[in-house]
Amino acid sequence: MRNVFIILISVLALVACAGEEEMASSAPMPATPPSADEVLANVQAATGTENLSSITVSGEAWTIRNGFRQTRRASPPWLYHNEIMDYTWTVDLDNSAALATGEIFAHNLFYDPPTFSNFLQNNPAGQDSWVQEHRTWLTPPGFLRGAEDNGVTVSMQDGQTVLSWMTPADQTSPSGMRYTVNAYISDDNLIEKTETWVEDEFMGDMHVSSVFRDYEEMDGVMVPTTVEIWQGGGAVFGVGIREADANPANLAALITPPPAGGGRGGPGGPPGGTAPVPAEMIEEVAPGVYHISTNYNSLAVEFEDGFIVFESGGFPPRANAGIIIEAVASVSEKPITAVINSHPHSDHTPSLIPMVSAGIPLIVSANSVDFQRMALSTPRTLLGEDTLSPEFQIVPDGEVMVIEDSMNRMEIHHIPSMHTDSMLFVYLPNHSMAMQADFTIRGSAETGTLPYEQQTPLGQEFAEYIRDNGLEFDVMYGVHNPGYVQSTEDVFMALPPEGDM
Secondary structure (H helix, E strand, O other): OHHHHHHHHHHHHHHHHHHHHHHHHHOOOOOOOOOHHHHHHHHHHHHOOOOOOEEEEEEEEEEEOOOOOOOOOOOOOOOOEEEEEEEEEEEEOOOOEEEEEEEEEEOOOOOOOOEEEEEEEEEOOOOOOHHHHHHHHOOHHHHHHHHHHHOOEEEEEOOEEEEEEEOOOOOEOOOOOEOEEEEEEOOOOOEEEEEEEEEEOOOEEEEEEEEEEEEEEEOOEEEEEEEEEEEOOEEEEEEEEEEEEEOOOOHHHHOOOOOOOOOOOOOOOOOOOOOOOHHHOEEEEEOOEEEEOOOOOEEEEEEOOEEEEEOOOOOOHHHHHHHHHHHHHHHOOOOEEEEEOOOOOHHHOOOHHHHHHOOOOEEEEHHHHHHHHHHHHOOEOOOOEOOOOOOEEEEOOOOEEEEEOOOOEEEEEEOOOOOOOOOEEEEEHHHOEEEEOOOOOOEEOOOEEOOHHHOOHHHHHHHHHHHHOOOOOOEEEEOOOOOOOEOHHHHHHHOOOHHHO
């Protein structure tokens, strides 16, 4: 009887196994993930770009006021925009060229009335600078052409398909690394976002991305009607696309920039000639107070344990910072114990890199520290440099940091303004002396200080702060040299006459 029971169990087991095998054989086999080339072909087919060699789009655009890292607040979101009307952007994929034009009413850095100008961004053929041309490759057609020409890979990130390619072997960063471009693909084979990394003297491997929404078919091509470009964690440029022309017949005319005209230039570099001698650029202007004359002036104040330097901006950034370090070393063996960053705009920050690399702490405003910590802690692989470890001393919002010992007293005032809400101003009451950056009181050695009507609202804001806080000084130096000595009396020229208040 026991043998019969064992046989019955064995038969039942065989039947069960056979059932499992039958069920397994009837279940669908897992699909093979598509290859990168298949995903690329699917996206090209869905977007109608298989035979696209050029495209021009038009609509309305906007750009953040004053430009990236020239904004009123350091950290995003950057809410103040300048509108660009009649915006047109043409991309020539065959020749890696692009041209954008429009009309803009722009508020300048010092908030004069909006000024009309022609908007122009030109990336001519033959450029090999990734800093200049990366935005072309971040467009959907540009990304797809780059993937087709340079080889593409596919991966999954958080459940989303990502296509990637790298620049050619002869297009590399200063460290010799090739640049990587990614595109995030939606379920309907449209590009939702592209991204890359660009070397930046201050921000290291700066992340740049483009976001695309609300696709519509235009001239046989799927075109995103809403585009945003992001840098440093915030949107810096946007386009509302209304029309598109694929492979335009008049490409040569569309890609040719208009004749050169007047424009507003940025800050210039140092004058040519022989190399500066740091020891000749530093002058003691009060006991333990030294003025350092570069194309962005600095002030070095001596304390018992070392020097605190106000401002290290200037061009070229690393050379300018080196001048300051050497200039201080020429008058004393004491170290620089801290550097005050007047504000985090792009022309006042790259020179901080050598200071941070030397282990010198930075004194910054509280409302700029998050952005500066993020920027200075970003990896710097594209530049071939080590990641920095910045140390900060923070001036609280709207308050005054006082540094004082037996040698000197320094007051560091946080003065929010329409130019930047992160501005720091240095006051040395024992010497009736001060120094400012960008709080320009208009005037010259020839004319003297200009009357109230010719001052800016920014100057008036500054003058109101000086008056309301009872600050008095005989000498006020400027990071941007005014060309003559200014005092409290000059600052008050920016205040309206009493009858007009």
